[in-house]
Amino acid sequence: MPDDMVEAHLHGVRNALAAGWQILQHGGPALDAVEESVVVMEDDETFDAGRGSFLNRDGRVQLDALIMEGATLRAGGVGCVERLRNPVRAARKILSESPHVYFVAEGAEKFAAEHGVVLCKNADLVIPREVERLREYQQEAARHGNDLFAPSISHDTVGAVALDRDGNIAAATSTGGTLNKAPGRLGDSSLIGCGCYADNLSAAASTTGWGEPIMKLVLAKWTADRVAAGNLPEWAAQEAMNYLKQRLNGHGGIIVLNAQGQFGIAHNTPRMAWACKTVRKEESGIERGAM
């Protein structure tokens, strides 16, 4: 995250927090809270989710999202969708209204449209900043003969975890994936247990970072399992980052919350924007590691 984007990221995560809190403070479900928080960040062009996402190699936005409910283990995911402004809304429809768990590409868009989600054009999701970023990256890669895939410079996925008054937790993650990814490439974000997981008996977790290593380690579930074994989310979040680094030289960040309201935030990247609120206090930041 470059210096000149720090404020925009902080502003974005605080807005998302406010939207989620609005639901929780009125006794609403954690599932609604994470959905609304993620919608706010998908609508914010600062982040790599919804409009303003990184572009794939062909200059198109291709989005992935997952939402999961800790009380029931119901989940809904979409992958490689190109005509949804808010893929998390479609994911929620899948969770609530389909016997299936995961839809991809045109099938996901068709399901969403049939369930009242308005489709957009892919061009509506593409912004000039990202056209320029892709052009610069591809030009630079051609000049230096680099691998035409940029995992180390493109992480801005959004995620939320929440605990409601009934003691239920939920998680949601949404992303445009990595800059210059191959069309059809699916990352960790929308895969159950990789970029997102929620189980009242363990934890809710959402990850960001280089998707391929995170997928191989099934990192969100790995972290939740450590919490189920009796460790604090704070410790599990930091351990997940250590494991990611040591096992596969991966990088990223994670937010983790259990049904007792204990939480952890950790990243092994220089920065990750986060915001959290409990009945006692509200905090947000960019550079804090495990807490």
Ligand code: ASP
């Ligand atoms: N994890 C995402 C992916 O690999 C990217 C990110 O977190 O920004 O698709």
